[in-house]
Amino acid sequence: MNKYLLSAFLLLVLACSSTPHDVQESNRLPKIYPDYIDVTIPVGIAPLNFAIADPQVTTVDVVVRGAHGGKLHANGKDADFNIKEWHQLLTQNKGADLYVEVCAERDGRWTRYRDFRIHVSNQPLDEWGLTYRLIPPSYAMYSKMGIYQRDLSNFEETPLIVNTAIPNQCVNCHTPNQTNPDQYVFHVRGEHGATVIRRNGKIELLKAKNELLGGSMVYPYWHPKGRFCAFSTNKTLQMFHAAAKSKRIEVYDSESDIFVYDTQRHSILRDTLLMRKEWAENTPVFSPDGKWLYFITARRQNYPADYNKERYSLCRVAFDSMSGRFGTQVDTLINARTMGKSVTWPRPSYDGRYLLYTQIDYGYFSVWHPESDLWILNLKTMQTYPLTAANSKRTESLHAWTKNSKWFLFTSRRDDGLYTRIYLSSIDRQGRATKPFMLPQRHPKEYYRLLLYSYNTPDFTLRPVDSDAFKLQHDIESEHRISTQINQ
Amino acid sequence: MHIKEKHLQLLPTLQNALLAVAVFCYWMWIAPHLLFYRESMQLFLWTEDYLSERLAVPGGFAQYLGECIVQLFLNPAIGAGCYALMAVMTKIISARLLSSVITDKVRWSWLTLLPPLVLWYITTVPTIPMTVPVALLLTITLMAILPDNPRSSMWLTIVLVPTGYWLLGPAIVLLPLYHLRFLHRAQRFHIVTVVLGTLLLLAGSVVASSRVVAYPLRMLVQGIDYHWAPELMGDEEEMIYDMLSRRHRWATIANRYNTHPSDNPAILAVAKFALYHEGMIERQELLQGLAPSFRSQNSIPAMQMISEVYLRVGFITMSQRNAFEAMEGIPNCNKSARSLYRLVETNLITGQYEVALKYINILEHTLMYRSWANKMRRLVEHPQRIRNHVFYHELQLVYNATPDAFF
Numbered sequence: 001m002n003k004y005l006l007s008a009f010l011l012l013v014l015a016c017s018s019t020p021h022d023v024q025e026s027n028r029l030p031k032i033y034p035d036y037i038d039v040t041i042p043v044g045i046a047p048l049n050f051a052i053a054d055p056q057v058t059t060v061d062v063v064v065r066g067a068h069g070g071k072l073h074a075n076g077k078d079a080d081f082n083i084k085e086w087h088q089l090l091t092q093n094k095g096a097d098l099y100v101e102v103c104a105e106r107d108g109r110w111t112r113y114r115d116f117r118i119h120v121s122n123q124p125l126d127e128w129g130l131t132y133r134l135i136p137p138s139y140a141m142y143s144k145m146g147i148y149q150r151d152l153s154n155f156e157e158t159p160l161i162v163n164t165a166i167p168n169q170c171v172n173c174h175t176p177n178q179t180n181p182d183q184y185v186f187h188v189r190g191e192h193g194a195t196v197i198r199r200n201g202k203i204e205l206l207k208a209k210n211e212l213l214g215g216s217m218v219y220p221y222w223h224p225k226g227r228f229c230a231f232s233t234n235k236t237l238q239m240f241h242a243a244a245k246s247k248r249i250e251v252y253d254s255e256s257d258i259f260v261y262d263t264q265r266h267s268i269l270r271d272t273l274l275m276r277k278e279w280a281e282n283t284p285v286f287s288p289d290g291k292w293l294y295f296i297t298a299r300r301q302n303y304p305a306d307y308n309k310e311r312y313s314l315c316r317v318a319f320d321s322m323s324g325r326f327g328t329q330v331d332t333l334i335n336a337r338t339m340g341k342s343v344t345w346p347r348p349s350y351d352g353r354y355l356l357y358t359q360i361d362y363g364y365f366s367v368w369h370p371e372s373d374l375w376i377l378n379l380k381t382m383q384t385y386p387l388t389a390a391n392s393k394r395t396e397s398l399h400a401w402t403k404n405s406k407w408f409l410f411t412s413r414r415d416d417g418l419y420t421r422i423y424l425s426s427i428d429r430q431g432r433a434t435k436p437f438m439l440p441q442r443h444p445k446e447y448y449r450l451l452l453y454s455y456n457t458p459d460f461t462l463r464p465v466d467s468d469a470f471k472l473q474h475d476i477e478s479e480h481r482i483s484t485q486i487n488q
Numbered sequence: 489m490h491i492k493e494k495h496l497q498l499l500p501t502l503q504n505a506l507l508a509v510a511v512f513c514y515w516m517w518i519a520p521h522l523l524f525y526r527e528s529m530q531l532f533l534w535t536e537d538y539l540s541e542r543l544a545v546p547g548g549f550a551q552y553l554g555e556c557i558v559q560l561f562l563n564p565a566i567g568a569g570c571y572a573l574m575a576v577m578t579k580i581i582s583a584r585l586l587s588s589v590i591t592d593k594v595r596w597s598w599l600t601l602l603p604p605l606v607l608w609y610i611t612t613v614p615t616i617p618m619t620v621p622v623a624l625l626l627t628i629t630l631m632a633i634l635p636d637n638p639r640s641s642m643w644l645t646i647v648l649v650p651t652g653y654w655l656l657g658p659a660i661v662l663l664p665l666y667h668l669r670f671l672h673r674a675q676r677f678h679i680v681t682v683v684l685g686t687l688l689l690l691a692g693s694v695v696a697s698s699r700v701v702a703y704p705l706r707m708l709v710q711g712i713d714y715h716w717a718p719e720l721m722g723d724e725e726e727m728i729y730d731m732l733s734r735r736h737r738w739a740t741i742a743n744r745y746n747t748h749p750s751d752n753p754a755i756l757a758v759a760k761f762a763l764y765h766e767g768m769i770e771r772q773e774l775l776q777g778l779a780p781s782f783r784s785q786n787s788i789p790a791m792q793m794i795s796e797v798y799l800r801v802g803f804i805t806m807s808q809r810n811a812f813e814a815m816e817g818i819p820n821c822n823k824s825a826r827s828l829y830r831l832v833e834t835n836l837i838t839g840q841y842e843v844a845l846k847y848i849n850i851l852e853h854t855l856m857y858r859s860w861a862n863k864m865r866r867l868v869e870h871p872q873r874i875r876n877h878v879f880y881h882e883l884q885l886v887y888n889a890t891p892d893a894f895f
Contacts, residue, residue, distance in 0.1 A: 141785070141813045144821035146702070164821065165702040168717075242805055243890035246840070250894070304894060416842040449849045450535070452823055470699055477704065 018059045019075065020103040020110040030102040030113035033445045034415075034438035037116040040426055041437060042125035042407060043090045046154050047081035048118065048437065049074075051445035052104045059105040064118075066093035078443050083154055095122040119434075123406035123426055127152065130409070130422065130439075131160065131174050131181075131465060132458035137418055139240065139249065145453075147174045147186060149465050155442045160465055165473040166192060173457055177222035178288070178350055179403045181465040185220045185229055192476050199226060199263055203472065206266070207481040213268060217261065221285040225321055228269075230284035230293060232258045239304050246417065251365035252307050258284040258295050262324060267485045271326040273317060282312065282364055286319065288350045293319045293326070296343050296364060298336065308362045311336035314343045314355075314377070324487075333377065334384060345398060348379070349405035354431065355379055356408060358397050359386070366397040367411070367420065367456075374399060374410055378431060390425050390433040400459040410436070411455050420454040499597060500583060507579055507604055508572040515568035519612065521724070521731040523568070526618060527561035528730075528792055528814070531823040533853040546697050547619060547657025550626060551713045554618030559825070562856045571611060575604040578625055584632045589669045603628065614721050617820065619713040623659035627652065631666045638670040642682050649686050650693040657711040661690060716819035722787030729755050730789035733796045734826075738762040753780035754790030761797040774801065782806075782895060788814045795830055802886035806895055808834035825857050832864050836874070837883045844868045 029037055031053040041048065052060050062079040064072040070089040074081050079102075089098070098118040103110050129152045135145040146162030163169050169190035177183040182201065188194045193208030195217045209216050215233040222229050234256040241247050257275035259268050274281050274295070284295040296312035314334040318327025334343050334357075344364040346357045355377040358366045366372040372395045374387040390396065392414035399410035406427065411420040415438070425436035439455075441447040515523060532538070532555045542548035542555075561567035582603040590596050607621050630648055634641045645663055652660035664686035670679050698705045703712055722730075732741045738761070745759035760777025763769045769777075778801065781794050791814035798807035808831060815827035828847045835844035845868050851861035867873050867880070874880050 136812075136816060138816050139809050139813055141816040143816045143818060159702060162702040165704060167704070167707070239894040240805065240809055242803070242893045242895055243887060244892040245838075248805065416846050417840055418843045419846070449846055450533075450537070450853070452850070469702065473702075473704065 018105055020061050020105070020112070023103060023110045023112045026111050026113050028113055029116055030104065032102070034448075036100075036118060036437055038119070038435055039437040040119040040121050040434035041090075041424075042121050042123060042426070043094050044087070044125050044153050045090070045424075046152060046440040047083055047086040048440050049078055049080050049442055049444055051078045051443070052102075053445075054104070054106065057104045057106045061103040061105075061110075063101040064089065065099045065101070066120075067096040067099070068093045078445065080442060087153070090120050093120045096120060121406075121426055121434075124404070125152065125402060125407055126404055126462065127179055127402050127460040128463050129153075129461055130458055131176065131184075131461050132422065133172060133174065133456040134453040135456050136452055137420070137454045140238065142170060145171060147171055149461060150439075151464075155440070159469065160467045161186075161469055161472055165469065166190075166476050169193070169476070173218070173220055174459070175220045175222065175457070176459055176461060176465075177226055178224060179460040179462045181461045181463050183222065183226055184465070185222070187217065188476055189216075194476060194481055196472070196476070197229070197263060203475060204263075205475055205478075205481050207483050210268065210484050210486065212486045213259070213484075214255075218256075219283050221283075223260075223286045223319075223321055224288055224290045227262065227264055228286075228321060228324070229261045229263060230258060230286060230295075231261055232256055232282045232284060232295075234282065237303070239307070246370045247368065249368045250304075250307055250363070251368060252303060252310065252363055253280055253282065254303055255300070256280045256282045258282065258293075260284075260293070260319070260324070260326075261484065262487075265485070265487075266482055267487045269324050269326075269487050271317075273326060273328075273330055280310070280312075283345055285346050285348060287316075287348050288352050290321050291318060292316045294333075294346045294348065294355065296346065298342070298364075310362055311340070311342040312344055312364050313337070314346055314357065333382070343375075347399055347401060349401050349408075349427075350403055351405040353379060353405065354427070356387075356399050356401070358399070367395060367413075369397075370394050370413070370417075372397050374433075376427075376431060387425075387433040390423070390436050395420070398457055402460050403462060407460075408433075409458055409460065411458060412436075415448060418454075419448075419451065420456065421448060422455045422458050499594070500579075500600070503597070503601065504576050504579060507601070508576050511575045511604075511608060512568045512572040514608075515571050516564055520564040520567075521727040522612065522614065523561040523564050524731040524734060525614060525722075525727045525789060526558045527567075528788065528824055528826045529818045529820075529822055530555045530558050531825045531828065531850070531854070532556055532559040533850070534855065535853050538853075543655075545701050545703065545712055546654050546694075546708060547623060547712050547714070549655035550623035550657055550659070551617070551619040553626075554620075554622040554713075555822075557622070558618050559854065559856055571608075574611075574621060574625055575608055578604040578607050578628065581625075581628045581632050585628065585666075588636065614727070615716045615718050617713050617716055619657065619711070620659070623656040623711075623714075624662075626656050627659045627662050630660075631663060634663075634666065638667075638673075638679070638682075641667060641670070642686075645682075645686050646689065649690050653690055653693045654697070657714060658690075658694070658709065659711070659714075661687070664690065713820050720786075720788050720817040720819065722789040725750065726752065726754060726787055726789040726793070729758050730793040733758045733762075733793045738765040742766045742768060752790070753784040754786070754794050757781040757797050758793045761800060765800075778803075785810070785813050785817075788817050791817065792826065795827075799830065799833065799883070802883060802890065804834050804837050804883060804887045804890075808838075809895075825851060825854050829857060829860070832861070832868075833880070836864070836868060837880055837887050839871075839884075841868045841871060 032050045033053045036048045061075045070092045099115050101115050103112045130150045133147050147160045148157050150157045169188050172187050174186040183199050185197045194205040197204045217231040218234045219232045234253045239250045258281045259270045279297050280300050281297045294316045298310045298312040301310045313336040315330050315332050317330050341359050342362050344358045344366050348355045359375045360366045360369040360372045373391040374396045377384040395413040401408050409424045415421050422439040423436035425433045542552040557570050579600050583600040664683050667683050694708050741762035757778045760774045764774040791810040795807045795810035811827045811830035815824040832844045832847045848861045848865050851857040
């Protein structure tokens with residue numbers, strides 16, 4: 001009896017796992033999801049698990065061989081690699097190629113595709129992981145959203161703050177200082193609105209609005225020394241397209257200015273150069289040496305009629321962190337009028353070589369612009385050009401650098417045209433992007449296809465963010481807020 | 489005497505049958521709009537992630553079962569049947585519980601009708617989700633299986649209170665209280681101490697859970713999915729019109745509106761479309777009737793029915809927005825299979841096939857929308873076939889000919 005039971009069990013096991021047999025050779029590359037063919041990856045990244053795009057494929061059998069040795073095997077519905085073995089293989093093949101052999105079973109027949117390569121970069125990824133917000137690509141209403149952190153060496157995601165803990169509030173714009181998890185800022189909008197600032201191990205909650213400022217603190221960016229944080233203040237409006245092909249929403253500001261917040265004195269530093277009445281200044285960022293404040297600015301238009309005539313230039317003004325004073329002259333680095341395009345989300349690399357930005361036809365809120373592409377400005381030669389290898393026909397936007405400025409991430413809607421996903425890429429010696437790869441997931445096909453959230457405002461984090469969500473939730477629900485003062 | 493006793497024995501069965509018929513008829517013919525209303529606010533997926541997401545919070549198992557039942561409400565007969573079954577089960581379990589405290593079961597048998605009536609009432613309150621009746625039903629089931637021995641019952645209660653809280657939510661509070669049934673046969677002080685002790689254990693479980701889940705303590709005390717904020721729930725009239733528009737009962741809508749006119753922008757929009765559909769008004773009057781609804785996102789049923797009408801008049805992106813907003817407005821942060829159904833349609837019409845395919849992928853993990861999603865997959869994967877689909881093809885032509893404007 002036991003013999004029969006054992007045989008039945010073995011038959012069941014064999015029936016459940018299929019291995020390649022009578023394999024037909026194909027000289028085509030496999031169509032895999034996500035597209036990891038010929039991508040460049042850092043040592044330490046989570047396994048690039050993938051599935052065959054064809055839904056009729058029932059089993060995939062994958063062998064990965066390193067040019068410097070080592071071998072990995074995965075068999076199943078997805079290529080789901082052992083995390084420990086994957087990291088060993090990458091370490092062994094740093095600076096070399098991995099060769100991926102894919103066999104797929106469809107209708108009981110096995111096909112072996114042409115091998116593809118994955119290049120393991122010499123450039124290290126020093127960051128532990130990422131922070132990002134997950135939010136549905138909504139119109140006006142929102143339900144669950146949260147700010148999360150993700151370990152880049154595996155698939156573990158943990159919440160930092162989710163708005164179920166503070167019902168009906170919106171949390172946004174989590175921004176660390178040059179990937180440092182000990183210093184960050186984010187906003188809470190709603191009944192318990194606040195700007196939450198963590199600095200020197202302490203969390204402070206600022207009043208969401210300063211009446212004299214005329215609005216809220218919005219897009220933040222830290223001064224490298226950590227005392228100052230630049231913000232914009234925006235009066236943002238939305239319009240909805242009735243029948244524009246592949247466009248749903250227009251987001252624009254009827255007014256915007258920029259200022260710098262002094263975290264020591266709880267004061268706001270303003271300058272008439274950065275709050276001109278006829279101009280909309282926006283998205284301020286400090287240079288990595290802290291001596292310059294980059295921002296975008298556009299002549300205000302007649303809204304909403306001329307919304308598509310609003311084009312932002314990239315400018316900068318000097319900033320003295322000792323005195324907290326701005327320079328007296330604004331330099332225009334990229335002129336929207338001559339380019340005929342609009343610049344948004346400038347992000348200088350932390351090594352001072354480049355400035356990554358998004359280029360769109362008009363406006364600044366690029367996530368709803370399918371023409372939105374990543375461009376780079378070489379700050380030594382002042383040459384600017386598109387990061388062709390990183391761009392797609394769909395929206396690329398919201399990018400951030402690693403501390404060593406060798407890698408960057410960005411969000412893109414290339415996957416389905418609506419839901420933004422995170423991609424990582426590196427910059428080579430010529431200043432060109434390598435082919436980006438989608439943020440790995442254990443079962444990426446199922447995960448991304450069922451996920452009804454977009455990734456928003458992602459950034460790298462050097463270490464895990466040490467956050468007491470319980471205390472933070474209580475602080476946010478309390479009435480205690482620090483008022484900000486205005487220094488002219 | 490013998491015959492009378494026999495009749496008395498039949499009494500519970502008769503009561504059960506009457507209760508089942510009454511509950512079924514109520515939901516089938518008097519309040520089916522509440523069934524459709526609840527069904528609009530769930531996206532029950534047969535996936536491990538969906539189950540583990542529910543089990544990760546207190547009361548999540550009750551919510552999971554509740555949503556599993558609510559997905560069936562797309563068919564009102566099944567929905568009414570589910571409620572009837574729940575009412576009868578509640579009555580049967582109540583009878584068992586009553587028998588442990590009362591000896592004259594026949595005389596007091598009417599008492600067993602009270603719990604199902606309470607349950608019935610609860611299910612008619614739109615702001616109380618299905619989690620609550622399921623949690624109550626499962627809690628009284630646990631009460632019924634507690635041993636009749638005070639000591640064994642105490643130990644089992646101590647185990648069941650924290651686990652029951654995690655699975656069912658605060659409804660588990662009935663379990664410690666049920667220990668009071670031993671008051672008449674054991675030392676009172678001992679029984680009261682056990683009850684207070686287990687209540688303290690429950691309070692401790694609630695406080696401890698506030699450290700591990702992203703919900704405020706007040707919601708954990710009240711139950712995470714035990715109450716929905718009423719702001720976007722809409723009123724009964726909106727729910728009725730929403731149900732009728734969802735079922736394309738245009739003649740009924742026209743008659744109802746002609747008998748009881750309403751100035752609610754969403755109802756006006758649906759009514760005008762129904763009148764237009766029935767040939768009672770011209771298109772110009774229909775468009776005038778729709779105008780007040782352009783900026784009306786007052787409630788979830790209103791947004792859903794406006795979405796239905798906008799789709800039919802060719803305002804595809806406005807239909808899409810209302811479906812999306814209705815989904816995002818769901819008070820417990822659920823998603824909506826009904827909204828995704830509409831979003832598949834709007835994205836198909838506007839040519840955003842990959843987005844449509846994403847929603848189809850999701851709906852293929854549901855029970856009630858799976859076969860429809862399969863059919864839509866064939867259209868989306870082969871867009872040339874849309875030409876053969878009269879409804880979607882015509883709307884595609886309308887959409888492509890529509891000049892862009894802002895709303």
